[in-house]
Amino acid sequence: MSFITVYCHIDENSCSVNGETVLQKNEESSDSWFKQLYKDLAIEYPKFYKMDMLSQAGFIGSELIKRANPDLISNYNDDEIALLFANSESSADTDIRFKESYLDKKTPSPSLFVYTLPNIVLGEIAIRNKWFGENMFAVLPKFTPDFFVQYGMVLLTTGSKAVLAGWLGILEGRVEVFLFLVETESNKGEPFDIENIIKYAGF
Amino acid sequence: MIYIGAEEIISPLGQNMEENFQAVCENRSGVSLIPHAGFNDESIHLSKITSISSQNKFEYLLIDILENVLKQIDPQIVSSKKTIVIVSSTKGDLDRNISSPFTDSIAAFAKYFKLANEPLVVSNACISGVLAINAAGNFIKTGLYDHAIVIGCDVISDFVLYGFQSLFAVSSTPCAPFDANRNGITLGEGCSAVVLSNSKEIFKKTSFQLFTGRSANDANHISGPSRTGEGLFRSVKKTLEQNQISVDEIDFISAHGTATIFNDEMEAIAFDRLEINDKPLNSLKGYFGHTLGAAGVIETAISIQMMRNNLLVKSLGYKESGTSKTLNIATENKSSELNTILKTASGFGGCNASLVIRKL
Amino acid sequence: MDTLKEDLKKHIIEQLNLEDLQVSDIDDDALLFSTDGIGLDSIDALELIVLMEKYYGIQVTNPEEGKVAFLSINTMADYIAKRRT
Numbered sequence: 001m002s003f004i005t006v007y008c009h010i011d012e013n014s015c016s017v018n019g020e021t022v023l024q025k026n027e028e029s030s031d032s033w034f035k036q037l038y039k040d041l042a043i044e045y046p047k048f049y050k051m052d053m054l055s056q057a058g059f060i061g062s063e064l065i066k067r068a069n070p071d072l073i074s075n076y077n078d079d080e081i082a083l084l085f086a087n088s089e090s091s092a093d094t095d096i097r098f099k100e101s102y103l104d105k106k107t108p109s110p111s112l113f114v115y116t117l118p119n120i121v122l123g124e125i126a127i128r129n130k131w132f133g134e135n136m137f138a139v140l141p142k143f144t145p146d147f148f149v150q151y152g153m154v155l156l157t158t159g160s161k162a163v164l165a166g167w168l169g170i171l172e173g174r175v176e177v178f179l180f181l182v183e184t185e186s187n188k189g190e191p192f193d194i195e196n197i198i199k200y201a202g203f
Numbered sequence: 204m205i206y207i208g209a210e211e212i213i214s215p216l217g218q219n220m221e222e223n224f225q226a227v228c229e230n231r232s233g234v235s236l237i238p239h240a241g242f243n244d245e246s247i248h249l250s251k252i253t254s255i256s257s258q259n260k261f262e263y264l265l266i267d268i269l270e271n272v273l274k275q276i277d278p279q280i281v282s283s284k285k286t287i288v289i290v291s292s293t294k295g296d297l298d299r300n301i302s303s304p305f306t307d308s309i310a311a312f313a314k315y316f317k318l319a320n321e322p323l324v325v326s327n328a329c330i331s332g333v334l335a336i337n338a339a340g341n342f343i344k345t346g347l348y349d350h351a352i353v354i355g356c357d358v359i360s361d362f363v364l365y366g367f368q369s370l371f372a373v374s375s376t377p378c379a380p381f382d383a384n385r386n387g388i389t390l391g392e393g394c395s396a397v398v399l400s401n402s403k404e405i406f407k408k409t410s411f412q413l414f415t416g417r418s419a420n421d422a423n424h425i426s427g428p429s430r431t432g433e434g435l436f437r438s439v440k441k442t443l444e445q446n447q448i449s450v451d452e453i454d455f456i457s458a459h460g461t462a463t464i465f466n467d468e469m470e471a472i473a474f475d476r477l478e479i480n481d482k483p484l485n486s487l488k489g490y491f492g493h494t495l496g497a498a499g500v501i502e503t504a505i506s507i508q509m510m511r512n513n514l515l516v517k518s519l520g521y522k523e524s525g526t527s528k529t530l531n532i533a534t535e536n537k538s539s540e541l542n543t544i545l546k547t548a549s550g551f552g553g554c555n556a557s558l559v560i561r562k563l
Numbered sequence: 564m565d566t567l568k569e570d571l572k573k574h575i576i577e578q579l580n581l582e583d584l585q586v587s588d589i590d591d592d593a594l595l596f597s598t599d600g601i602g603l604d605s606i607d608a609l610e611l612i613v614l615m616e617k618y619y620g621i622q623v624t625n626p627e628e629g630k631v632a633f634l635s636i637n638t639m640a641d642y643i644a645k646r647r648t
Contacts, residue, residue, distance in 0.1 A: 049580045088303065090294075092303065095304075095362070098362070099362060107617060110613065111580075111609070113370065114425055119551075120425050122420065122554070123424075123553040127422050127423065127424070127425070130422045131420060131422055132437055135327060135419075135420050135552070136325070136327060139295075139305050140324070141306060141310075141321065151338065158415075370609060426606055
């Protein structure tokens with residue numbers, strides 16, 4: 001059996017873990033919403049500022065999930081946690097900015113270009129945690145719980161013992177982020193199935 | 204058992220598998236100097252398809268390749284509920300709709316063939332193709348589907364070319380994988396397909412056995428290859444262990460070989476650590492350029508063709524060793540009994556993947 | 564020269580998204596690509612090439628040239644001063 005043990009939501013102005021609000025956006029602040037979340041995490045990881053929105057979203061979500069489940073790192077070997085992410089706009093948020101860099105600003109920006117692949121966020125999370133496990137990024141027409149269950153089960157039957165999964169809807173200011181952790185060796189959480197993903201996702 | 208076959212390719216080298224393999228056997232390259240193609244009007248070497256107009260090229264390629272595939276299999280499986288189509292691509296048709304680069308093309312393609320299931324798009328940088336084949340194999344293994352059609356496709360765009368130029372990663376000459384004088388990639392475009400099934404009856408020609416492999420992240424850098432080849436090392440090690448395949452059984456390695464200094468060096472280090480650096484090896488980037496999300500499927504298709512013909516194809520562009528660990532790179536075409544082939548891929552985001560194919 | 568160095572630091576912080584740093588955090592002789600210094604990486608180096616063209620009109624066509632020029636704020640300022648004259 002496998003279970004969803006932690007889940008996390010981020011939208012345009014609030015963030016919650018297991019359904020409980022962690023932070024509301026401070027409209028008065030000069031910091032971006034993701035920067036407010038980063039500061040609230042109280043960690044030192046200057047690379048965060050270099051990441052694009054997609055990577056920042058995945059990074060914050062994964063840090064919040066780790067905070068809610070502090071044993072995550074020690075319970076598993078460095079290659080037993082698989083990363084399974086998807087969205088429907090790929091890396092479009094940064095793609096648009098990179099295109100502007102060569103069309104409007106007349107110089108293609110290398111630091112934007114390296115983020116014009118949706119799986120870069122998986123790399124950022126892997127680097128942060130020194131995780132050498134499986135990676136998969138899929139682009140789907142809409143949020144599809146079946147995909148997560150189907151491929152999540154594939155991962156859990158081919159060597160991975162936990163799956164950090166997520167939907168990262170990031171495009172031009174719209175934020176629709178839902179991350180969840182699936183674990184096989186756990187005595188808490190709800191069964192990893194389509195109904196529970198729909199329930200926790202809320203969209 | 205998972206069967207794989209019905210391999211097809213559309214590239215500058217030809218409209219179908221036969222034409223492509225013929226060109227590869229003759230050591231012809233699809234790469235040519237395209238005037239004013241690059242940023243600031245620079246002329247750039249590219250492997251570019253000129254037979255299809257640019258408008259909706261991505262969609263047409265998907266349709267054309269599946270038409271090719273239909274001639275090689277029981278056509279009824281295409282629209283079956285027990286069949287999944289997986290498309291591997293990095294950028295889809297971003298010139299058509301940058302905010303949603305796959306939606307329109309994939310929808311039109313799915314409608315054209317009346318697919319029962321929505322195609323799955325795997326977009327995992329340059330390992331997309333190998334990852335998609337592994338995903339397809341695993342879907343069949345777990346019984347979710349009986350058949351899978353994996354299509355790898357990427358087209359050349361200003362976006363991608365300017366991006367690689369901004370990284371100073373584009374070769375000034377046709378790319379020379381693993382060569383001492385290599386200085387970067389040559390971009391290519393193409394489309395390729397393979398069919399996987401739990402039944403060999405659906406194939407009109409002989410099929411092969413697929414051993415699905417594992418992926419692994421380098422956990423090192425988002426765009427710089429690992430200096431130790433850690434992710435590739437782990438991916439191949441697990442793929443072999445999971446399938447109980449010993450190093451001795453590998454007859455040939457179809458490597459990634461992008462022809463950047465650091466990628467090829469990383470692969471050489473990983474193969475050395477795996478003690479498979481004596482195995483005959485090639486990179487096909489000299490023929491097709493780097494076709495990104497299509498590369499893994501194109502190279503798997505050629506690997507299968509090499510097994511069908513027992514012909515080891517030379518690594519085009521290679522002259523002298525240019526990696527710190529010596530590899531056994533194929534410098535000439537050579538007849539050779541090929542039973543088991545290892546295919547590897549590595550990409551941005553630190554991802555690595557591998558798979559094994561065996562003659563039945 | 565000091566104004567040039569101050570401006571350079573501002574541009575670097577902005578262009579490279581080093582939001583956790585202030586101009587005063589960057590010493591003129593700190594090694595930009597060392598983890599003891601600012602800890603820039605290979606992509607930052609390419610972004611510095613973009614910066615040189617954008618703000619100073621200097622084209623760096625060979626990344627190897629950048630490696631030497633971009634060691635520290637001091638070497639960058641020298642490089643700009645030389646290339647401008």
